Amino acid sequence: MSEPAEYDVAIVGASLAGCTAATLFGRAGRSVALIESHPDIKAYKKLCTTLIQPCATPTIHRLGLDIRIEAAGGLRTHSALHTRWGWAVPPVDDDVFGYDIRREKLDPMMRVLAAETPGVDLLMGQRARKVLTTDGRITGVATEGEEGSTREIRARLVVGADGRSSPVAKMAGVGARTVKKHGRFGYMAFFRNLELPYPKRALLWLLEPDVAFTLPHDDGFQLAALMATKDKLPAFKANLEDSFYTFFEAVPDFPKLDPANQASPIIGLMDHPNLWRSKPPPGMAFIGDAAVSADPLWGVGCGWAMQGGEWLVESTKAAFGSDAELDDAVGNYRKVLRSRLGGHFFLISDYSTGRGFNPIEKLMFSAATRDTEFARHTFKFGARTIPVHEFLAPSKVAKAIRINLRHRKEPSLVPAGK
Ligand SMILES: Cc1cc2nc3c(=O)[nH]c(=O)nc-3n(C[C@H](O)[C@H](O)[C@H](O)COP(=O)(O)OP(=O)(O)OC[C@H]3O[C@@H](n4cnc5c(N)ncnc54)[C@H](O)[C@@H]3O)c2cc1C
Known part of the structure; x- marks a missing residue:
């Protein structure tokens, strides 16, 4: 020694x-x-x-890593969310972005x-x-x-x-x-040439209780990923390739996956x-x-x-x-x-059990779909740039209720970001 x-x-x-x-x-x-x-x-x-959330962008900037990430083809990323109420798409804010590399x-x-x-x-x-x-x-x-x-x-x-x-x-x-007990497994693979509904955004589908994702990455790679409740795992694993491709067919607006465009093996996570x-x-x-x-x-x-x-x-x-x-x-x-x-x-752990939405999530996600400004608020939370108490401030909850009441009277309101 x-x-x-x-x-x-x-x-x-x-x-x-x-x-x-x-x-x-x-x-x-x-x-x-x-x-x-x-x-x-x-x-x-x-x-x-x-997907590196915007909460880390000031640290990335301080490190000088932003210059290196962008020089290497990494992308400034914004997000969009699909729920049973449709798409929530916040306006692009040039000062608030994450990175995909x-x-x-x-x-x-x-x-x-x-x-x-x-x-x-x-x-x-x-x-x-x-x-x-x-x-x-x-x-x-x-x-x-x-x-x-x-x-x-x-x-x-x-x-x-x-x-x-x-x-x-x-x-x-x-x-x-x-x-909390972790309740979902996951699989992912890189692709190319996916026709995404919002091409430059990280897309998340909350399917209650399962989840789908696409993320744009450097060098033209796009990631397709899913998480599903563990009761489905044995059947899913029994025929992995088929299960992976079939899963996305039922996801609204999800691009058609072509094996010819698959750019990496399908790899998975059983427990986390x-x-x-x-x-x-x-x-x-x-x-x-x-x-x-x-x-x-x-x-x-x-x-x-x-x-x-x-x-x-x-x-x-x-x-x-x-x-x-x-x-x-x-x-x-x-x-x-x-x-x-x-x-x-705590909130992430609670949702990780594999449950569907609770009443407050229903309220906030539906309002985010119906009002662009509210979508911005919801995405600040998802980006972890505001604390939970700010996301769920009484004034914001009251606003979400007002948006949903208004929507009930005028259901033709245009969804956020369209
Ligand atoms: C399926 C999946 C998807 C994910 N997707 C995202 C995402 O989209 N966005 C996001 O923000 N996060 C995501 N994460 C989480 C992210 O990968 C981790 O949070 C992140 O890698 C943590 O970084 P770290 O530096 O703490 O540890 P790690 O990246 O795990 O690195 C630990 C390092 O320690 C080294 N090491 C271990 N033991 C020793 C030892 N005895 N001696 C010396 N070295 C050792 C290892 O070799 C490794 O280099 C995902 C995780 C999973 C599992």
């Missing part, structure tokens, strides 16, 4: 959360070991539809960004095997290289950015709370419990999926991974004076995480 290396921060996991935090810690003058088990800088997460491009791009940052050592092909402790405090990680060599990396702060199963959390004895990780021991913090991992139906995890990385750095970057100061700063970060994501996480 070589001499232990000393850093301010050791981050385990060089994906969206880890690379964001490493880049911003490095820019703040902190020394960072960014530890990634994959040996290849081009490795990427395959099972991700990668395949992980094949995004993950390596973020690693390069981090590795180019002074103070950051990107250590590819190093798997964290053990957390190091001193008097009950986490003080580093032991890693193992591809060829079996081991090393110790000592750090004032160890950050778990190693995904929803977070091996380092397990090594530190930290569990995750599961919120909503996880919120418990308090870490002193000297440790979690970001990204390792901290909070919600149902992918609403496409929030990538954005939250980047935002969480930024919030951790903002809370802790100037707090390395003493261990107590650092622990307080990690506590503050956890408060930010709870206040920014807690409400969203």
Whole structure:
């Protein structure tokens, strides 16, 4: 074993959360070991539809990643939603947009960004095997290289950015709370030449209880995806290809899928419990999926991974004076995480069970279909740029009731965005 290396921060996991935090810690003058088990800088997460919600756009801009995403063909994205009441299509707001770019491009791009940052050592092909402790405090990680060599990396702060199963959390004895039972499986594949009803938008069909998606991506790729309740899984899996194609035939306005245009294998997700990780021991913090991992139906995890990385750095970057100061700063970060994501996480978890709409969802989604301004309000919520209490403010609920009452009297009102 070589001499232990000393850093301010050791981050385990060089994906969206880890690379964001490493880049911003490095820019703040902190020394960072960014530890990634994959040996290849081009490795990427395959099972991700990668709609990055507008909530993360300020972080992307701050990182300077927007320029790289757009140079690589990534798209500024707006959304539209189909429910039993028809399409809700908010007006295009040039200042509020998300991004669509395949992980094949995004993950390596973020690693390069981090590795180019002074103070950051990107250590590819190093798997964290053990957390190091001193008097009950986490003080580093032991890693193992591809060829079996081991090393110790000592750090004032160890950050778990190693995904929803977070091996380092397990090594530190930290569990995750599961919120609500996850009730839908999912499948996705890339296509080309789909004739979409709103070509430049991410489209979501809420079919009560199943769900369909199409997302425009870089290089002319378009993603088709579905989520359906788990009772359908055995029959679906028995003839996967047929089931996948047949599912979309019943979806209103869904483009006809042609196998000749299929550009990737169909891959799937069988289960995805909503996880919120418990308090870490002193000297440790979690970001990204390792901290909070919600149902992918609403496409929030990538954005939250980047935002969480930024919030951790903002809370802790100037707090390395003493261990107590650092622990307080990690506590503050956890408060930010709870206040920014807690409400969203709860609602997402609740809908992930596979249920249909509740009365408040019926009210808000129907109003969004019937009124363009209300569609804008609803989409700010879906983009996670406003908190739950603002989305469901009494004035907004009253407005939704008024819109629906008016619609009852004048049913010929034109749907939003048409
Ligand atoms: C089917 C599906 C669809 C999704 N679609 C969307 C979407 O449209 N929009 C959206 O915003 N989110 C989506 N998500 C969620 C999104 O993929 C995750 O939230 C996001 O990848 C989390 O990023 P992360 O950096 O926290 O973790 P990850 O991307 O999971 O990365 C963890 C990293 O840690 C590394 N690692 C793990 N263990 C170790 C170890 N012991 N030592 C060193 N390194 C290690 C891994 O190799 C990996 O690089 C989807 C998820 C699924 C499953």
